[in-house]
Amino acid sequence: xxxxxxxxxxxxxxxxxxxxxxxxxxxxxxxxxxxxxxxxxxxxxxxxxxxxxxxxxxxxxxxxxxxxxxxxxxxxxxxxxxxxxxxxxxxxxxxxxxxxxxxxxxxxxxxxxxxxxxxxxxxxxxxxxxxxxxxxxxxxxxxxxxxxxxxxxxxxxxxxxxxxxxxxxxxxxxxxxxxxxxxxxxxxxxxxxxxxxxxxxxxxxxxxxxxxxxxxxxxxxxxxxxxxxxxxxxxxxxxxxxxxxxxxxxxxxxxxxxxxxxxxxxxxxxxxxxxxxxxxxxxxxxxxxxxxxxxxxxxxxxxxxxxxxxxxxxxxxxxxxxxxxxxxxxxxxxxxxxxxxxxxxxxxxxxxxxxxxxxxxxxxxxxxxxxxxxxxxxxxxxxxxxxxxxxxxxxxxxxxxxxxxxxxxxxxxxxxxxxxxxxxxxxxxxxxxxxxxxxxxxxxxxxxxxxxxxxxxxxxxxxxxxxxxxxxxxxxxxxxxxxxxxxxxxxxxxxxxxxxx
Numbered sequence: 493x494x495x496x497x498x499x500x501x502x503x504x505x506x507x508x509x510x511x512x513x514x515x516x517x518x519x520x521x522x523x524x525x526x527x528x529x530x531x532x533x534x535x536x537x538x539x540x541x542x543x544x545x546x547x548x549x550x551x552x553x554x555x556x557x558x559x560x561x562x563x564x565x566x567x568x569x570x571x572x573x574x575x576x577x578x579x580x581x582x583x584x585x586x587x588x589x590x591x592x593x594x595x596x597x598x599x600x601x602x603x604x605x606x607x608x609x610x611x612x613x614x615x616x617x618x619x620x621x622x623x624x625x626x627x628x629x630x631x632x633x634x635x636x637x638x639x640x641x642x643x644x645x646x647x648x649x650x651x652x653x654x655x656x657x658x659x660x661x662x663x664x665x666x667x668x669x670x671x672x673x674x675x676x677x678x679x680x681x682x683x684x685x686x687x688x689x690x691x692x693x694x695x696x697x698x699x700x701x702x703x704x705x706x707x708x709x710x711x712x713x714x715x716x717x718x719x720x721x722x723x724x725x726x727x728x729x730x731x732x733x734x735x736x737x738x739x740x741x742x743x744x745x746x747x748x749x750x751x752x753x754x755x756x757x758x759x760x761x762x763x764x765x766x767x768x769x770x771x772x773x774x775x776x777x778x779x780x781x782x783x784x785x786x787x788x789x790x791x792x793x794x795x796x797x798x799x800x801x802x803x804x805x806x807x808x809x810x811x812x813x814x815x816x817x818x819x820x821x822x823x824x825x826x827x828x829x830x831x832x833x834x835x836x837x838x839x840x841x842x843x844x845x846x847x848x849x850x851x852x853x854x855x856x857x858x859x860x861x862x863x864x865x866x867x868x869x870x871x872x873x874x875x876x877x878x879x880x881x882x883x884x885x886x887x888x889x890x891x892x893x894x895x896x897x898x899x900x901x902x903x904x905x906x907x908x909x910x911x912x913x914x915x916x917x918x919x920x921x922x923x924x925x926x927x928x929x930x931x932x933x934x935x936x937x938x939x940x941x942x943x944x945x946x947x948x949x950x951x952x953x954x955x956x957x958x959x960x961x962x963x964x965x966x967x968x969x970x971x972x973x974x975x976x977x978x979x980x981x982x983x984x985x986x987x988x989x990x991x992x993x
Contacts (some may be wrong), residue, residue, distance in 0.1 A: 551605025577850020605620035620817035627820025641783035668715025703771035709950035852904020874916035894941035936980035
């Protein structure tokens, strides 16, 4: 994965490190115990009498979905297998045990209850949001193959001169910009590679190196909030907000950017000032050198034009009437027809993220398609909950989980539940900005989680450089994370007040 990207060696080293830890004998023993525990919980929930759940009218299919949901939660939190593998197993369990193409003697609609459509479960992998992911990955691959990413980095960093603090700001702004449209992992690997000659110029004893190394993952995590394709939790939130059979709020790409990009810029400036204060430079100037050239030719011109047109169409979706998901496939078609993207380049698409997200969507469909969501709305008095409590609990829970497990897994778990809560609360949520505050707030809380090396791939890559200690990452991560969540919710409330969303 990411073999085309500058700095792939960093990604490769990180993956080798994770692989080594995963197959450590002690780890394997803990995983075996963990798997037995998950299996036991799953089976207990599966075979409990339906009356034990306290929901009148609960069917066997709905009970199985509860068991599968808890199984998914435990597997994602405990990380006993890769997150995408858990997602695949979720889809298989739903197909075999709760669908109209399931095992005959346990999937009788007469005794088991309303069954899920196997076509709908499988369609989770072809959801329009998945097309949005693929479009984003294709754009990233094309810019890398033509050297456009390196050229843009050079052009954008040049105005920041030679002053150390200004170069730090330049790297953060450029990283944030790239992270809005390119994978956070690829962006971080590339920018850390560009920093290598900078590190050589800074004294070993100075704290400036730490500031530089931390600036990249912080900017990548914050920058991803700027667009719906910047990070998976954003895209998952957009899916549930715009679902025609659900909230159907019709939030566009341009609308998202209108209130999130200013927020990202403010957060980058705050993070820059914090890093300057905590890790001051002893060397005041740096000579910046970035190797790599833009490949000249028709292919590069086509990539530049297509990228500009795609971004404009995304931002003007309410004007053109072409939705975000359709626009995402335009660069794919153009680059494929022009031979810029080949079948070998498709290996560069982060399929593990796509499978991870698809599994979450399958869970969401299972809750709604089986009637479990409606049953939960009737059984649990969500409407009596104070709206501010929902916002605080959802944001806090997401922030804590996202620091410990995959951001995508956290969003995939929480979003379907929160849609049920939002639906049940109805107009009561208007006081805090409606469902957009809850769901986009969770996406913000997820991206704000950057305390540990395991919290995000950008953090892991920065930690792998050996220039950052975990205590420094935790210290800055907590401060920036809290500020980001508070300002993020304020931005959402302001956007609602200005009728942007």
